[in-house]
Amino acid sequence: MPEAETHEPGLRRGRSIRYRLLAIALLPTLVILPLLLVATMARWETVRCSPDSKVNADLTIAHQYLARILENTGEHLSALTGSVAFREAATRDGGAGLAAYLEENRTRLGLDFLFLVRRDGVATEPVGLAGQGRLRTDWPVFDAALAGEPKTAIDIFSQQELAAVSPELAARAKLELVPTPNAVPTDRASETRGMVVHSASPASLPDGKDAALVGGVLLNQNLVFIDTINDLVYRAASLPEGSQGTATLFLEDVRISTNVRLFEGKRALGTRVSAAVRQTVLDEGRVWLDSAFVVNDWYVSAYEPISDSFGRRIGMLYVGFLEAPFARAKTETIIGIVVAFLLVTAASVPIFLRWARAIFKPLERMTGTIAKVEQGDLGARSGLTDGSDEIGRVAVHLDSLLDQLQQRDRDLRRWNDELNDRVAEHTRELELANRQLEATTKQLVMSEKLAAIGEITAGVAHEINNPIAVMQGNLDVVRSVLGDRANDLSTELRLIDEQIHRVSQIVTKLLQFAKPEEYAGYVERHHVAGVISDCLPLVQHLLGKADIEIERDDGATRQVLMNRTELQQVLINLIVNAIHAMPDGGTLRLVSRDETRDGHDGIRVDVEDTGIGMTSDVLARIFDPFFTTKRRQGTGLGLSISQTLVRRQGGALTVESEPGKGTSFSIWLPEAN
């Protein structure tokens, strides 16, 4: 199989599997793990650690702290009104020591004011109050206390109301407004109102009239309060490094207490909140959880509205922290995770690749082996002997299959060779049989022809014999009638005699050829040289016509056993053919030798000429009766008769010839014993 098919173009051999395995193994690490990480981080942030949720929790803590302050203030007042000391101070000497008592407790409880209010709205004798004036008595906390319920709320006191309580308080509340970008535009230059933790507790007086003990804390510029909230919410290490927690109390949109710094460490009191926050929190009464630009930086912020005892939204509580460090911390975390992931990948991928190679190696060996086998190397084996894992087992299996394959291939080849041998053998036998058949057919044809010729010749010869006998008889009659006169005609009569004799001789010869069994003459021993010498005068006239030289070499010592006339006939046939083959002259060699063939002693006679020779086509047919190339001159019987005569004596007539060079006929006859 072509290289291309197993090692496909550019191939992909093995690689596709390698990459697929790699993908399978690395998918969890490279794709799913990062996705999981991202998802986990996202979820973790929303659930636990997002800045928004943290700031929300912070706001809750601040809110609870504020509520706790309200609660504590109320409890302190209730404890005071219920105490024996209070009652004693109120009753003894017609309440002369009450003022001192209340002032003492105001200081102790950290209140900005503390006094007793009667139902008719008249305050007690000035108690702990620097200023004098008519106090407002329509506060819901008063009403509740006079009705017997202690109550604490946050209320907004106007400048006059504050001044009525204490001019010092009014002064402390006043804040210059700082122009703030993004805030709702305003004409006011200062904030003179005060935000107050306002608490009232029912108190019974010795005269039996109802009264309420009222106390409060001004929150404007109350830095202790706001720093406490900040410390509580943003304890050490609760924020990422570099971040900063902030808490602020707003009266409407004005920062009246905050730890947010302006420049040079100055607190940002008097600055105002952005219009967007104001809209959401104060106007709509919703909690704001988002980043907001606070004074001079972005903060993750939480604002919630604060309502007074009338249920009006009169301010906001804010907590928040710088956003930038959080974002930085988040980025650092992500970078850390990514770096860790890359490190893990960088460490694990080579390890995986090494393991993977241990898997691919045998696979590649097997692929290579299969490719070799496909290219014809049936002896190729993967050579893996460790069958402990699946691939190893496949390799061992593959090798054993290849063994079987090779064995089958060998068997097939052997069978094929055997088959080929057998076919070749049968073909040879067939060829041989064919040749034999051909030869036999040839012989049969020749025998048939000879038989037919024999029949015809015999008939013709008998027909000729009778007229000849008549002619001979009549010639004798003519002689006897003529008597002595016959001498005058002696020459003519002798010629007639001779010719009649010749005709009779020819007829006899024909009959000898046709029915050799009947006409075979007696056989005698001869030296061949003598017979050759007797033949030459008979062909003398032919030799004379063409310029032919005769060479003789009579080396034979043995004698042959054959009818002399027949031997002569064979020799004359061959000599005449040789003369015919040399019309322009040449050399006729007549050689006789003793020769032993196949263990039989015999004599060989060669008749060689330097004539025209024969092509192989002619050579193949010269012993056929009637085959001639001489048209009218020849009968085509000479060689077939000669062969018949020689074979009858147990001899053989063979020929060698080359066109243009000459021909050599050989007669071999067994020796006469």
Ligand code: ADP
């Ligand atoms: P014929 O001589 O009447 O043709 P043969 O049987 O004697 O018949 O010879 C058959 C043929 O063999 C000849 O016609 C001739 O073609 C060929 N042949 C025989 N002897 C020779 C020879 N010595 N050289 C060349 N051709 C020969």
Ligand code: MG
């Ligand atoms: Mg002839």
